[in-house]
Amino acid sequence: MEAMGAVRGLTPCISSPPPNSSSPTHRSNILFRRNNNPQKLAAFHSQSHLFSYSPTSPLTHSSSRNNSFTPHIFLPRLVASMEQVEETYIMVKPDGVQRGLVGEIISRFEKKGFKLIGLKMYQCPKELAEEHYKDLKAKSFYQKLIDYITSGPVVCMAWEGVGVVASARKLIGATDPLQAEPGTIRGDLSVQTGRNVIHGSDSPDNGKREIALWFKEGEVCQWTSAQAPWLRE
Ligand code: IDP
Numbered sequence: 001m002e003a004m005g006a007v008r009g010l011t012p013c014i015s016s017p018p019p020n021s022s023s024p025t026h027r028s029n030i031l032f033r034r035n036n037n038p039q040k041l042a043a044f045h046s047q048s049h050l051f052s053y054s055p056t057s058p059l060t061h062s063s064s065r066n067n068s069f070t071p072h073i074f075l076p077r078l079v080a081s082m083e084q085v086e087e088t089y090i091m092v093k094p095d096g097v098q099r100g101l102v103g104e105i106i107s108r109f110e111k112k113g114f115k116l117i118g119l120k121m122y123q124c125p126k127e128l129a130e131e132h133y134k135d136l137k138a139k140s141f142y143q144k145l146i147d148y149i150t151s152g153p154v155v156c157m158a159w160e161g162v163g164v165v166a167s168a169r170k171l172i173g174a175t176d177p178l179q180a181e182p183g184t185i186r187g188d189l190s191v192q193t194g195r196n197v198i199h200g201s202d203s204p205d206n207g208k209r210e211i212a213l214w215f216k217e218g219e220v221c222q223w224t225s226a227q228a229p230w231l232r233e
């Protein structure tokens with residue numbers, strides 16, 4: 001996952017490991033020592049789960065100095081790990097900020113299990129709003145939309161996960177809040193299209209484009225969630 005972030009040009013946030021390191025590898029070692037129960041290890045796997053080593057590998061013998069070993073790629077796990085990780089740009093619009101819905105909205109994405117990789121409050125300048133909504137320039141509501149988005153601070157977010165773009169659109173609900181299903185953010189928290197509290201990218205390409213538009217270099221943070229092994233097998 002970290003490698004994929006680096007490939008996409010995101011800046012890794014360097015953080016010190018906590019005193020009782022919670023890295024999956026470290027935790028699995030601790031559990032193994034305490035429980036001696038291999039089943040308890042199932043949920044904890046490090047990147048090394050992508051490879052298996054020959055039982056006769058010299059590396060399995062600690063006394064060996066011979067480094068020639070045969071790694072075998074364990075294909076089913078490799079395929080699962082290569083599922084497309086996407087990024088989406090989510091924004092609490094000025095009405096959502098004014099109505100005190102920021103925490104509620106962030107919470108829905110957190111609870112779903114996506115990873116927050118960028119977050120800031122921002123007073124959007126007119127030029128940025130126009131660039132963001134340039135595809136809607138011909139629409140009759142365009143000027144009102146620009147006035148709405150620049151009318152107060154917004155909360156900008158970048159979220160990461162497998163399938164996050166389409167899933168976020170489902171969590172958000174239909175553009176018209178009266179058509180949005182109960183249980184969705186717009187369905188639960190708003191009543192009018194011109195005040196529909198939240199934006200979400202409509203494709204993986206637009207997710208990347210919008211994150212690059214709203215966040216400066218260094219504002220998007222790559223990190224490893226301690227929850228990761230509990231969210232995806
Ligand atoms: P989306 O936000 O669900 O992707 P879009 O069609 O991309 O919907 O429109 C962008 C935003 O423009 C909407 O979220 C809404 O704030 C605003 N908007 C869309 N249609 C109307 C309308 O008919 N009247 C007023 N505002 C509109």
Ligand code: MG
Nearest residue numbers: 199200201202
């Ligand atoms: Mg849209």
